[in-house]
Amino acid sequence: MPVFDKKNIIRLPFYLLYSLALIFLGMITYHQWLIGAIGFVFLLVVLVIFIKVERMMFDEFESYISMLSHRLKKVGKEALMEMPIGIMLFNDEYQIEWTNPFLASCFNEDTLVGRSLYDVAESIIPLIKQEVETEVLTLNERKFKVVIKREERLLYFFDVTEQTEIEKLYEEEKTVLGIIFLDNYDEVTQTLDDQVKSNLNNQVTSMINQWANESGIFIKRTSSERFLVVLNEQILVNLEKSKFSILDEVREKTAKQNIPLTLSIGIGLGAPTLPELGVLAQSSLDLALGRGGDQVAIKQPNGKVKFYGGKTNPMEKRTRVRARVISHALKELINESGKVIIMGHKYPDMDAVGSAIGILKVAQVNQKEGFIVLDQGQTDSGVQRLLEEIKKHPDLWSRFITPEEALNIATEDTLLVVVDTHKPSLVIEEKLLNKIENVVVIDHHRRGEDFIDDPLLVYMEPYASSTAELVTELLEYQPKRFKIEMLESTALLAGIIVDTKSFTLRTGSRTFDAASFLRSHGADTVLVQKFLKEDMGQYVKRAQLIKNAEIYKAGIAISKGTEEETFDQVLIAQAADTLLSINGVIASFVISKRKDQLVGISARSLGDINVQVIMEGLQGGGHLTNAATQLQNITLDEAEQRLKQVIDEYLEGGKKE
Secondary structure, three states: OOOOOHHHHHHHHHHHHHHHHHHHHHHHHHHOHHHHHHHHHHHHHHHHHHHHHHHHHHHHHHHHHHHHHHHHHHHHHHHHHHOOEEEEEEOOOOEEEEEOHHHHHHOOOOOOOOOEHHHHOOOHHHHHHOOOOEEEEEEOOEEEEEEEEOOOOEEEEEEOHHHHHHHHHHHHOOEEEEEEEEOOHHHHHOOOOHHHHHHHHHHHHHHHHHHHHHHOOEEEEEEOOEEEEEEEHHHHHHHHHOOOHHHHHHHHHHHOOOOOOOEEEEEEOOOOOHHHHHHHHHHHHHHHHHOOOOEEEEEOOOOOEEEEEOOOOOOOOOOOHHHHHHHHHHHHHHHOOOEEEEEOEOOOOHHHHHHHHHHHHHHHHOOOEEEEEOOHHHOOHHHHHHHHHHOOOHHHHOOEEOHHHHHHHOOOOEEEEEEOOOOHHHEOOHHHHHHOOEEEEEEOOOOOOOOOOOOOEEEEOOOOOOHHHHHHHHHHOOOOOOOOOHHHHHHHHHHHHHHHOOOOOOOOHHHHHHHHHHHHOOOOHHHHHHHHOOOHHHHHHHHHHHHOOEEEEOOEEEEEOOOOOEOOHHHHHHHHHHHHOOOOOOEEEEEEEOOOOOEEEEEEEOOOOOHHHHHHOOOOEEOOOEEEEEEOOOOHHHHHHHHHHHHHHHHHOOEEO
16 A cells, blocks of 8 residues: 655645546547647646746745754743743652752752752652642642652752732631620610710720720721721631630729620621521521521631630520510410420439420410420439339329320420420430421520521520529419419429529529529429439449549649449439539549440639630530530540640630631
8 A cells, every 4th residue: 555645645636636647638639630749838837837846836835844843842932931830840769850940040049950859849759659649738838749650760849939928818808797885785775864874885985996996997986886897808817816805804993893794796707698697697697596696707618617606604694585575476376376395405403304394384284285205224323213202193194105205296286385495316216306396495595506497486595593493484474364273393303403503593573583483383492302312322433523623724623534434414413413512623624434335514703704615615505604525436545635625725715617
């Protein structure tokens, strides 16, 4: 088969036509030789002209190709040696075999050839070994995107310093929206005369404006208790470093005048539009207020939240307007429902069971059938004694059902009331939340990120001593045509007494009002003491836990059980309470294995340390002075190390999630 080059490919059509013309002329010459001769002469002239033109054309083409090839080689050499892209060849021992001049200039060297990568850029070697394709590294105070070609033992270095700086500047200048709220402004100012109120306004406004001006923040007061702030992410970083000092400044300066005013700040960032930022800021503020105020909540679109502050107990509200409004709203929801199911948290305590009995009474007052969900296998000794007493009252005991029974009787018009918790992961039966759309949440714990989805009604008051206190106030605003039975009022009072440690912690004037109401309706304090009694074995076990206590840091006591022994959550909490009564201890933590093989941690404080924030660092929660968590698949030693790490982070600054 003949081999055709470019010339043959161009000649072929001409030669085919030429051959046909010769054959045609041959045929003509056979009949008319003169015409044929003239034709042959003409074809010969055409052939000569074609060959000359062809030769000229291909000479020009070859000249162009030669010149282009020369230029490409020159450009390739220029690109290799002069382009602002670093190129490096190395051998198996990570010795540099060759680099282009640009890369050498980036390291302020004449040449890098012969040197080791360990000396020039040691951080690249792990990437080569890990088979990373590309990575951004800092080399000689500049940022480079390094592309690794292992088979060729070749590295490309793209200088992205300016790009990185622009990206950093873009991130730092992203808009952030915030809302500042004066937590208890109405409560504090309602009894002040106009002059004192005006002076307080001026003082607080002056402090906030000065803080904003010094920080580079735009601020605008939108109402007597609300400010709108606009800042960027770089300013926010600086505020986080200062732990939002404005919280302490306002609290301390107003406290000196016996007017304890505090701030809550909700901040939204990371969203692409201003409306989304506004929603995040309001959501953050709601979260901060739900946790008791005097703190900052920073919420991002991915759901992550950072908290700062929260150093004080929530201020007790003097008026019961909210309790009355919630009570009437609850009444309407109950009347619109077919039946009411009440559910507390796993391993329910006196507060959960007592408040559930109180809500059951609210349902009965409004002529609706009510049921309390309870797993008897998950109760402590105190609740067991209460249940034994309830069993003596068949009408009340018949209202207690298992989680399986609750799932079976739940219908579309059923109302689910969750008491003493707001976290879906902590309720007795989470399937009920998924099956029942109409949900009410009543709780006294500080609000956490994990919250029941779309409840119809939320009554959360972190200032309250217990959920039983809140439910008692709701009962007071129900129709008066009912009588609370002695055992019902006693169960509610037991919940208050347990959560206040016999009225010694988190007790306000409304706590005593609620206790007085229950006492007037037959609550038996002697029966409460009977419920709360413990046997000798429990007392000895608690003493064993306390015996292991050590002072970790000034005023912080940590006690840890043994891997062989198990304790129930109530006993662990009692040990933490007892440790707190020791002179010099301002916060106590007790770690122990539980009967369900989880590791339980109970935390208590006198208010100087926010144990709620510390427990949230371990996926728990609670109050400023009373909190707990449960950990899975972990040893006691590992739990202790994690606890100490979170305590250290808390003492160093704000909590990040």
